[in-house]
Amino acid sequence: MSQTLFEKLWQRHLVSELDGDTGLLYIDRVFLHERTGSIALKSLESDGRQVKRPDQVFCAMDHIVDTLPGRNDETLVPSGKNFIQTTRQAAHAAEIQLFDIDDPRQGIVHVVSPEQGIVQPGLTLVCPDSHTCSQGALGALAWGIGSSEAEHALATKTLRVNKPKTMRVRFDGKLADGVTAKDMILHLIGSYGAAGGSGYVIEFAGAVITELDIEARLTLCNMAVEFSAFTGLIAPDSKTFAYLQGRPYVPAGEAWGQAVADWQTLYSDEQAEFDREIVVDCTEIAPTVTWGTSPEHALAITASVPDPGGEADVHRSQAMTKALTYMGLKPGDKLTELAITGAFIGSCTNSRISDLRVAANILKGRQVAEGVTAICVPGSSLVKRQAEAEGLDSVFKAAGFEWRESGCSMCFFAGGESFGYRERVVTSTNRNFESRQGPETRSHLASPATVAASAVLGRLADVRELEKRI
């Protein structure tokens, strides 16, 4: 019988069918971080339970650590030092692999996992963090869970899961210049709404997905959760195998060949049926930014702020009005005329080496506009080192960007690092919720290319207008 990729992954991991559409799934890998993972580890410890397979559990230090140069356990996050030290102690006691602050492999969990080859095609991977969906880009079933579920997975290697419906989003056509995976996902969410993927596991497919490199696929899957999907995934292909080969946790020698032979069976059969299909014509996508406080408030950079009066859905219209007030905007304001005071390149969405290369290419020989605080936070310490080896740090610094240590940093405000009150920030992150980057900060989501171009022009910018001026 024809099966979707998701069904293949589900069947491989099904330990037993429970009531209704619920299954007990085998969990191959658990990733933790110091904010929610530490809670799961401590709670397990106080219940007197053990981590069943410590060799398959990993922990990152990313959410609470500062990203200022010369950092240590001290952090601006209130009671953050306690989280950091508790995590370290609990990870050591449980004998799991911790990527600690001073570990050269330290970084944001969803950057570190693919980088180390911990996530692999065909595996189930869970993490008490909503953006675990990023890792589906490698053909794994990877999804975000809560701390108590993490505790259960750590102790039993299993989890109860309500089987999601299946959706395929096919990206056809070709991407125009200046348009990236970030623009694709913002465009999708802008077109179908932030709840558009609710109840579904989404397979991203189509000619444009085949063209995307692995880092771009990670960016795309990263925001599946902003579309309210259970998770996102992409069938592994020769690019996936080439990306993984030689990474520390990936099978080597004879086992590599066997692994690839198995991974090659992981795709949706031609006749497989999905509960829903969406087709997106990529030729229509322009560089896309958000104007409001939901990822669905996304528009082409050439557009103007919309009028809530033109929205038929009452709830949407009310949310738009509220967003306009919060963002300090009026209907009709041209997006490219919005002056910014902050620019941020970082987060598990867009802080990998390819993102930094794109941004640096735009910043080369240019200066960040006056009055703009611009910050770059590489997604992992390895990305940072690679960027430095390529001289990208010098480009960022010469342009006027701060060059930081790796971590979640200003992607989300945890009481520590932030942009100031009502600052207008263009950001390569994934959430533009109220106060996400600091009290009343106004966040505009965009690709790293758009962030770099906007930093230079001091306003939201169409990267294509800058390219023309070279």
Ligand SMILES: CC(C)[C@H](C(=O)O)[C@@H](O)C(=O)O
């Ligand atoms: C703190 C953590 C649980 C949270 C998440 O689940 O996503 C964070 O990473 C975020 O992006 O808001």
Ligand code: SF4
């Ligand atoms: S970088 Fe941001 S979105 Fe990603 S895990 Fe950290 S806080 Fe969450």
